[in-house]
Amino acid sequence: SAGVGVASMIAQGMMMQGLSEEEALSRFCLVDADGLLATDDSRHYTMEQKKWVREDMKSGMSLVEVCKEFKPTVLMGLSSCAGLFTEELVREMAKHNERPFIFPLSNPTKNAECTAEQAYEWTDGKAIFASGSPFEPVTLKDGRVMHTSQCNNMFIFPGIGLAASAAKCTKISDSMLFAASVAVANSLTDKDRAEGRVYPQVSQIREVSIEVAEGVAKKAIEENLSKVWTKRDIPDLRELIVRKMYSPFYVPLVERGARRVMA
Template identity: 40%
Template sequence: MNPQSTLTGYELLRSPQLNKGMAFTQAERLAHHIEGLLPPCVRTLELQVARVHSELSHLDNDLQRYLYLSDLQSRNETAFYATIMSDPSRFMPIVYTPTVGEACQKFDHVYRGARGMYLPISARGRVKELLQNWPEDDVRFIVVTDGERILGLGDLGVGGMGIPMGKLSLYTACAGVPPQFCMPVVLDVGTNNHELLEDPLYLGLRHERVRGDDYYAFVNEFVESVQALFPKCCIQWEDFANFNAVPLLNRYKDKLCTYNDDIQGTAAVALAGIFGALRISGQKLAEQRFLFLGGGSAATGIAELISEAMTLEGLTIDQARARHALFDVHGLIEKSRSDLADFQKPFAVDHAPLNSFVEAVKALRPTGIIGVSTVPKLFNQQVIEAMSEINERPIIFPYSNPTSRSECTAEEAYSWSNGNAIFASGSPFPPVTLHDGRTFVPGQGNNVYIFPAMGMAVYATEAKRVTEEMFIVAAKAVAEQVTDESLETGLIYPPQAKIFDASLHVAARVAEHIFEKNLARVPRPDDIESYIRERAYKPVYST
């Protein structure tokens, strides 16, 4: 129990931060006036977690399990995190991708109760006042979305709240960021999803999205209000449409502690996968050529971070960028096109137009293809076979989420490449056994390897900024933890079952960089890794 708490009776049992449920001792029940409000037996946290495991096993599908765990989080935060952290590889796909996508789509129909902060544009001029309603005075992390581009599912309006809630749960479960410092936020500026606007159960503003100066003024009011109320807060932008995501990141990245996980986190986890892949192929980063399926901010963000990493091997930034090409719905992004956004232009190639992705593979001869299109099955058999003809060990990364949007499955990539593909995907796939008996363990290029660790590093150091270099450091720290035994099975990421230790290792590496660059607000400790571990949240009941 928190000795500062004055809650008693039902108020105590309804506080997710302080509630222990059946783990309250007899002495605590007497002291806090909850005798008789619970069955008489006392149960340990370990027994509570075992009971949760049992209940979940009897539910029919992962959406039901997601909702059960959400309810548990609202009742007993410690038991929720103890459950997630007891088996992270099992529970991450439930509390986040791919299940969170379905939960966001059905958000208005399965809404249970208040969690997170909803800031409607109708409250413009009063955003700071609304933020002051949050129950915590010290917020260190905000994950914010406007719900326009949720995973690969599109505009879900306020239903996008499932993403910030899920991300922040993983900040805690995967890297130990204390949950009391986290705030999920939706900026409700309307929705262009007419099915939602016509749904009587839709919970958001019932008008089309506000654009232009009014939109940016509202976002700026949010940012300024956060800085005024929570000066140590890091803002993570999540699932904004490309035409807003890039300008917002560029506007704020040099002014406050902020980053965009879709752009920079995705880039870092892709770079980590490439570092792992190169340990299998034995090649150098500067020798690689990548073709992206998708031309949005995720693709350009990955391409830019790889380019910056290539400069560390001697290339100029222009030489490095020239080793990447993008392919979108209109074909190859090449210099004669007149429809390119500014953020795409550095990667426009000097090449004749191409409207077939497999033809682009044959013409540009990439060593790796990276899918961030959110369009399924575009890495078809012809594409995989073409990559296999060009490369002894082709890199195949279908990163689109959720699983239904993946550009190909693990089985397809391994089968069509005769087991030669170096594979990682955005969504999880089970191990694959080929007809010759070889078994491969596909890696999941999940941002969970990056953003929780980044959050822990920022929290522990009270960093003033998040820089591109920090993501390169994080990518290397992820890759260096992959064992030779894992690489032999094709696994190029650390096992998710050990995500907590992996994240703390990454956080320590990033924190070391933060101290070296004088971006920390706290003194440098003698032992950074121990310093990080001491500050990590542990799901135990206080006494």
């Protein structure tokens, strides 16, 4: 399922930062339509689900029960179940987190686990919010306007494609995808964060794509996955990337007598 896939990629990122697999998996609770995945359950789990079942909690626990016992910092929804993130659940998240991450990632909008307005209202404006569907900005009680971010791959794939083409990568590894994610996160400005954004503004897509391409190409070089660049090229990588970047512009035409020539 999408939930298992997303959890797997996040766990891999944690392991790339130094955690063991056991440590990474211990930071997750997966809940499906029948409740928490745990070992004391008679259900037959898929191969993908088995490594996520918890041994220290009761199977079938609801989201609210899991939140009270496990006290997660991030709540991610990939259920396509509208309204799954109830007021009780979101307020429980806010009880034990100064800035709870509320990510209703299902789409279209009608399937979102909660709305941006609900997430901010139920956390008294403390939520860090991103969603799978677009939402309008939300004005908080203190007058601040929070600009919601849509959580998808639009900031990732242009830079990955540019790096793969420029570096002539033989494959795209998981660590290259992680490098792309880090580059996007590092592209956020203090102003973006103050406005509630989790992703950069769309107007910065070209600049972000350069950052992503540089990070991905560097990782490709480190893993010997580039056919044309080596570690000696790393200091000049940004310049090499920019040279390969497509810039859409039209060459102006100038009238000269009866002929048209390119300026």
